[in-house]
Amino acid sequence: MRNRVREQRTQRGLSQAELATAVGVSRQTVISIESGRYLPSLPLAFTIARFFDLTVDKMFDPDDEEAGT
Amino acid sequence: MTAFIPPRVPPRLRKPAWIAVAGVLFAAAWLVRGGPLWWVSIPALIAAPARAAYLYWGAGQDTDAGALAGSRPDERQQQLSLRSRALACNLAVIAAFIGLTAAIAVKATWWWPFLVILAIAGLGYLFGLLNYGVTEAGTPDGLDTSHQTRSPVSS
Numbered sequence: 001m002r003n004r005v006r007e008q009r010t011q012r013g014l015s016q017a018e019l020a021t022a023v024g025v026s027r028q029t030v031i032s033i034e035s036g037r038y039l040p041s042l043p044l045a046f047t048i049a050r051f052f053d054l055t056v057d058k059m060f061d062p063d064d065e066e067a068g069t
Numbered sequence: 070m071t072a073f074i075p076p077r078v079p080p081r082l083r084k085p086a087w088i089a090v091a092g093v094l095f096a097a098a099w100l101v102r103g104g105p106l107w108w109v110s111i112p113a114l115i116a117a118p119a120r121a122a123y124l125y126w127g128a129g130q131d132t133d134a135g136a137l138a139g140s141r142p143d144e145r146q147q148q149l150s151l152r153s154r155a156l157a158c159n160l161a162v163i164a165a166f167i168g169l170t171a172a173i174a175v176k177a178t179w180w181w182p183f184l185v186i187l188a189i190a191g192l193g194y195l196f197g198l199l200n201y202g203v204t205e206a207g208t209p210d211g212l213d214t215s216h217q218t219r220s221p222v223s224s
Contacts, residue, residue, distance in 0.1 A: 025143040028133050038145050 003060045006034040008052040023047045080140035081128045085121040092117020162190045 009019050009030075016034070020027045025044065032038035033048075040048065040060075049059040078086060096113035099106065128139030136142045137150055165186040172180035 026133070026136055026146060027131065028136075029143050029145040032145060041144050044144060 001036065001039055001060060001062050003033065003036070004054075005030070005048060005059065008054070008059070009034075012052075019051075023051055081125065083140045084128070084138055085125040088124055089117050089121040092120065158190065162187065165190070 005019075009016070014022075016030045017027045020030045023030075023044065024047070029038065029040075033040055042056075045056050045060055049056045052059065092113060096110040096117065099110035099113060124138050127135055129135065133142075133146050133149060136146050142150060165183045169180055169183035169187065171177075172183060
């Protein structure tokens, strides 16, 4: 599962700690999501996607091997 | 009559408070036991607040362990804690089974505490299945039989 969290976060000039505060998780969890080590729950996936004004399938794509790298 | 409202313990204090209380109880047990080893209660009494203070300090750190110690885990940290506790429980059950088997084999009289541990673990597992919704699996294809009306064409 690839995601575009890091790409979107850096585009908006946010730190991992700022994103973590905005979506209500720890900085360590943002790091784990960005690196693909942790798959967020559906509510958290929606929260992250909405924060970046994207849909969940744009943010988290099981078939996209390129995005988020 | 006013209802009793328990005081709200700040999240960062919860685990240190439990550790301190458990340590004091452990020390009190040695003291009540008496005998030549009563002095064990003294280091136990010193270690309890020291451990609690260390945990309180750790709870302020920006780490996964700090979030767990401070009772403020997010969903990933909760999952970490849950999996770690499940692993610890599995290991405890394996150890209890080995202890029970060994105690039976050597005809020891101390076999029953192992059986108690295994029984608690087994009952706890069954209670967990019931409590966390194994009975709410529903019917296949989403058919809800509780609202099913009698067919006008059936006899």
